[in-house]
Amino acid sequence: MSTLDLFQSNFIGMNRQAPRRLLDLACQSLLRDEASAIAAVEWLPMELFPPLFTAALAGKHNKVLKTIVQAWPFPCLPLGALMNHREPYHDILQAVFDGIDVLLSKETRPRRWKMQMLNLQRGAHQDFWIVWAGTRADVCSLLEPEAPQPMRKRGKVDSLRAGPKPPLAPVEVLVDICLKKGVLDESLSYLIKKVSERRGLLHLSCKKLKVYAMSKENINILGMVQLDSVQDLEVNCTWKLSTLRKFAPYLGQMVNLCRFLLSHVFKSSHTTLEQEEQCVSLVTSQFLSLSHLQELYLDDVSFLKGRLDQMLSCLKTPLETLSITNCLLLESDLRHLSQHLNVSQLKVLNLRRLNLTNLSSGSLQFLLERAAPTLQDLDLDECGIMDPQFMDLLPALSHCCKLMTLSFCENTISMTVLEDLLRHTIGLSKLKCVLYPAPLESYEERSSTIHLGRLAQVHAKLKHMLQELGRPGMVWFCAYPCPHCGCRIFYNPNPIL
Incomplete structure (x- = not known):
C-alpha cells in the first residue's frame, strides 16, 4: 500500500x-x-x-x-x-x-x-x-x-474557445509592524527583503502599525506598505514637531484608519512661530483624508494649546472615542471642543489630567449635554475639579442615559458633592461603576493623609444610600494615590493596591 x-x-x-x-x-x-x-x-x-x-x-x-x-x-x-x-x-x-x-x-x-x-x-x-x-x-x-460555480457540460466549442489561464494576481502579505530605533528583527527584515524583490507581485499590508522612530530605514518601509490597509495606528514617541511633519504625508494616505493614537510631541525651542504654524497646519490637514476615523487618542501633544479648533475643523466624521490627556488647553480650546465636536456617535470621552481648575465649567457642561444621548464612559481623573465646578456638571450627568462608567479620581471633592452625585445618577439604569476620589472629610486634618476609619464611614454611607434608593448593585469604588509608590489604591471596603 x-x-x-x-x-x-x-x-x-x-x-x-x-x-x-x-x-x-x-x-x-x-x-x-x-x-x-x-x-x-x-x-x-x-x-x-x-x-x-x-x-x-x-x-x-x-x-x-x-x-x-x-x-x-x-x-x-x-x-x-x-x-x-x-x-x-x-x-x-x-x-x-x-x-x-x-x-x-x-x-x-x-x-x-x-x-x-x-x-x-x-x-x-x-x-x-x-x-x-x-x-x-x-x-x-x-x-x-x-463561492462554488455551478457545473455544466462543456462541448467541443467551449474547449476550443477556452483562452489562457488568467495571470497570477498579487499576493497580499498582512503583518502587524512596529518601527523602532535600531536594527529590525530578523523576520521583519527578511519580509521587507522579499517584498522588495517581488515588487508588484507581493503587496505588504498592515492593519496595526506602531511608529516609534522615523529613521531612514523606517521611512523606506513606510514607502513599501500599502498605507490604505492601516486601520490602527500608534505614533508613540518623543518627537519634535518637525519630526511629526515628516510623518504627516504618510498619515494622510491611511484613508481607512479607524483608530489613531498620537503621544509625546513637543515643540523645539529653535522652531519659529511661523515654522510651528506650518507644521501644525500640515499635520492637522491630514485629518481631512481620514473619513473612517472612529477613535482618536491625543496624549501629551504640545501643539494642541490654542489650536484645538484647527484639528476639530479637519475631522469630517463623528468620533466614537475621544481621549485628550496630559495636554495644556486654553478656555478657547474647551469652548471649541464643546461647540464644534460632532458628538452624534460619541461613546467614550477621556479628559484625564487636563487642568480644568481655572477654566469655566460651562463649556464642559455643554459638551456633556450634547453627548448625553450616546455617552457610555466618562473619565475626568486628575483634572483639578473642585466642588463648584462639579456641582455645575451634575444636571448634565443626570441626562447621560447610556452612561456605564464614570471616573473622576484625584479631584478635590467633598462628601456633600458625592451625595448629590449619587442622587443625580441613581436613575441612570446602565450606570454600573463609579470611581470617586476620597472626599475631603476622609483626610487627616494635619498630615493630609487618608484616615481609613473615616474612609470606611464614607463608603458605608454611600452603600447605605444605594440600598435605600434601590440600586444596591451599582458599584462605587474610592480611589486615591498610595503615599509611598504613587500607584492608585482602590477601596471597597478594604484597600487594594
Whole structure:
C-alpha cells in the first residue's frame, strides 16, 4: 500500500469520537517519507491541508511546507496564528516564501492554488486551525473561499474557445509592524527583503502599525506598505514637531484608519512661530483624508494649546472615542471642543489630567449635554475639579442615559458633592461603576493623609444610600494615590493596591 493510500484509508476510517488523534497518526505516517508526502499533496482533499500543514510545521518538514503552500486551496494562509511569541520563525517564513516564489515565477495560476493572502498577524484566524477536523463547509467559511460555480457540460466549442489561464494576481502579505530605533528583527527584515524583490507581485499590508522612530530605514518601509490597509495606528514617541511633519504625508494616505493614537510631541525651542504654524497646519490637514476615523487618542501633544479648533475643523466624521490627556488647553480650546465636536456617535470621552481648575465649567457642561444621548464612559481623573465646578456638571450627568462608567479620581471633592452625585445618577439604569476620589472629610486634618476609619464611614454611607434608593448593585469604588509608590489604591471596603 502506498503512503497516499495509507493516508486516505486512515482518514476514511476515522472514529467520529476521536478524529484528531487518528488524523494526527495519518499525518505522521505520511510525513515519515517526505518524497511521498510531496507527491501526495497534489491529490489531497482540501480538508487535509490544515492538519498536514500544522504537522509539517511542528516536525520542521520545510520541503513539505513549501509544497503545501504551492497547492494551498484556501484564499488565506493564516500562518501568524501558529507562531509562538517566544520562538523565532525565520526558517518557517523562508519555507513559505520559497513556495510562494515558485508560484510567482510562473505566468499562470496553478490548478488548485487559491491563496490571495498570507496573514502573519499573531492570533488571527485561530479558529481556522481549531476547526479543521469539522466539515468542509466549517473550514471554508472561516476564510471566505470563493463561492462554488455551478457545473455544466462543456462541448467541443467551449474547449476550443477556452483562452489562457488568467495571470497570477498579487499576493497580499498582512503583518502587524512596529518601527523602532535600531536594527529590525530578523523576520521583519527578511519580509521587507522579499517584498522588495517581488515588487508588484507581493503587496505588504498592515492593519496595526506602531511608529516609534522615523529613521531612514523606517521611512523606506513606510514607502513599501500599502498605507490604505492601516486601520490602527500608534505614533508613540518623543518627537519634535518637525519630526511629526515628516510623518504627516504618510498619515494622510491611511484613508481607512479607524483608530489613531498620537503621544509625546513637543515643540523645539529653535522652531519659529511661523515654522510651528506650518507644521501644525500640515499635520492637522491630514485629518481631512481620514473619513473612517472612529477613535482618536491625543496624549501629551504640545501643539494642541490654542489650536484645538484647527484639528476639530479637519475631522469630517463623528468620533466614537475621544481621549485628550496630559495636554495644556486654553478656555478657547474647551469652548471649541464643546461647540464644534460632532458628538452624534460619541461613546467614550477621556479628559484625564487636563487642568480644568481655572477654566469655566460651562463649556464642559455643554459638551456633556450634547453627548448625553450616546455617552457610555466618562473619565475626568486628575483634572483639578473642585466642588463648584462639579456641582455645575451634575444636571448634565443626570441626562447621560447610556452612561456605564464614570471616573473622576484625584479631584478635590467633598462628601456633600458625592451625595448629590449619587442622587443625580441613581436613575441612570446602565450606570454600573463609579470611581470617586476620597472626599475631603476622609483626610487627616494635619498630615493630609487618608484616615481609613473615616474612609470606611464614607463608603458605608454611600452603600447605605444605594440600598435605600434601590440600586444596591451599582458599584462605587474610592480611589486615591498610595503615599509611598504613587500607584492608585482602590477601596471597597478594604484597600487594594
